[in-house]
Amino acid sequence: MANQGKTIAIAGAGSIGCYVGGCLALAGRKVNFLGRGRIVEAMRKDGLRVSDLDGRDRRIDPEALAVTDDPALALRTADIVLVTVKSGATEEMAALIATHARPDTIVVSLQNGVDNADKLRAGLPERRVLAGMVPFNVVQSPGGVTPLRVHRASEGKVMIEEAGLVGLLDVEGLGVEAHSDMKAVLWSKLLMNLNNALVALSGLPLARELADRRWRLILAGQIDEALAAMKAAGIEPARITGLPPSLLAKVLRLPDWLFGLLARRMLAIDPQARSSMWDDLERRRPTEIDDLQGAVLGLAERTGTPAPTIERVAALVRQAEAEKRGPPGLTPDKVSDGSRSA
Ligand SMILES: NC(=O)C1=CN([C@@H]2O[C@H](COP(=O)(O)OP(=O)(O)OC[C@H]3O[C@@H](n4cnc5c(N)ncnc54)[C@H](OP(=O)(O)O)[C@@H]3O)[C@@H](O)[C@H]2O)C=CC1
Numbered sequence: 001m002a003n004q005g006k007t008i009a010i011a012g013a014g015s016i017g018c019y020v021g022g023c024l025a026l027a028g029r030k031v032n033f034l035g036r037g038r039i040v041e042a043m044r045k046d047g048l049r050v051s052d053l054d055g056r057d058r059r060i061d062p063e064a065l066a067v068t069d070d071p072a073l074a075l076r077t078a079d080i081v082l083v084t085v086k087s088g089a090t091e092e093m094a095a096l097i098a099t100h101a102r103p104d105t106i107v108v109s110l111q112n113g114v115d116n117a118d119k120l121r122a123g124l125p126e127r128r129v130l131a132g133m134v135p136f137n138v139v140q141s142p143g144g145v146t147p148l149r150v151h152r153a154s155e156g157k158v159m160i161e162e163a164g165l166v167g168l169l170d171v172e173g174l175g176v177e178a179h180s181d182m183k184a185v186l187w188s189k190l191l192m193n194l195n196n197a198l199v200a201l202s203g204l205p206l207a208r209e210l211a212d213r214r215w216r217l218i219l220a221g222q223i224d225e226a227l228a229a230m231k232a233a234g235i236e237p238a239r240i241t242g243l244p245p246s247l248l249a250k251v252l253r254l255p256d257w258l259f260g261l262l263a264r265r266m267l268a269i270d271p272q273a274r275s276s277m278w279d280d281l282e283r284r285r286p287t288e289i290d291d292l293q294g295a296v297l298g299l300a301e302r303t304g305t306p307a308p309t310i311e312r313v314a315a316l317v318r319q320a321e322a323e324k325r326g327p328p329g330l331t332p333d334k335v336s337d338g339s340r341s342a
């Protein structure tokens with residue numbers, strides 16, 4: 001029970017941070033939200049709405065939220081810091097935690113990508129840093145919608161390295177379980193995240209994109225390449241979905257009707273859900289392409305395994321990112337081709 005009185009700081013109040021922090025606050029945990037700009041203003045003014053695809057829909061009044069853009073205020077009383085910034089901001093957040101949080105604060109990365117916990121450890125050599133993995137998508141309401149809403153749009157339990165924190169973090173709307181091999185979990189999640197780029201390039205909602213075999217074939221091609229590189233590097237991905245990773249590509253290649261039947265769990269997704277990389281292109285922000293496709297490309301280069309599909313997808317995302325015109329709305333043919341002008 002002593003655990004329940006701990007203060008949890010959300011380091012990066014965006015989609016995941018507001019959803020996770022919102023569920024924790026609704027369950028009576030002490031939560032400090034560290035955010036900035038639009039989100040801090042919106043939460044201070046109108047509070048937060050937390051909803052999910054199971055029908056839960058709750059509102060937290062502004063007075064009940066501790067939200068700030070001052071890292072000292074958010075971090076100095078924290079017993080646990082949940083890092084929920086995009087991968088490109090991990091080092092900056094590590095420096096803020098090093099400056100403002102107590103030496104005994106436990107830091108948990110709830111980010112995609114395989115090396116954010118390591119980046120945090122490098123910046124926080126004295127602290128306990130744990131890896132975590134968030135399996136579900138969160139849809140954030142567009143700017144101007146009040147109150148700011150974060151909606152969990154798919155299912156799954158968060159996995160973390162440390163069983164001692166599960167009791168504190170496992171609350172309504174936020175299933176949490178411990179896993180002993182987070183490296184294997186993160187590489188497995190990376191296989192799923194290879195689809196983030198396809199959603200971002202297509203602009204389609206996730207459920208519609210996955211229902212189209214032409215997109216699934218590109219995803220299956222990326223997964224084959226990633227598994228070959230991982231095998232050559234001695235990395236074995238964990239089973240985090242109903243399917244073993246070795247069967248994922250096979251199932252993705254099935255005809256639409258059969259895929260629809262077999263992958264019902266995978267397709268239990270709210271119709272608005274896209275991907276966090278789509279969010280980034282939509283908001284004209286840098287994406288996590290270097291941490292997702294880029295992580296596999298690094299491995300492929302080191303192990304001498306080819307990854308042409310992943311290379312093409314990464315190049316198209318980098319192009320869209322540089323153009324800052326939002327998701328480019330490409331067709332599967334354009335992505336398979338690698339050329340947008342053709
Ligand atoms: N969104 C999703 O559905 C999922 C995301 N993930 C992963 O979770 C992680 C977080 O993603 P997501 O929530 O989408 O990202 P968001 O961009 O929505 O949230 C991150 C927030 O952190 C803020 N931030 C960054 N640096 C600071 C700082 N120094 N001080 C205060 N606030 C800061 C950002 O502000 P600003 O916008 O001003 O930069 C942003 O609002 C990523 O690794 C992502 O891949 C995993 C599963 C699903």
Ligand SMILES: CC(C)(CO)C(=O)C(=O)O
Nearest residue numbers: 135136137192193275276
């Ligand atoms: C869509 C999802 C849940 C899985 O690929 C995700 O991790 C993201 O949006 O970043």
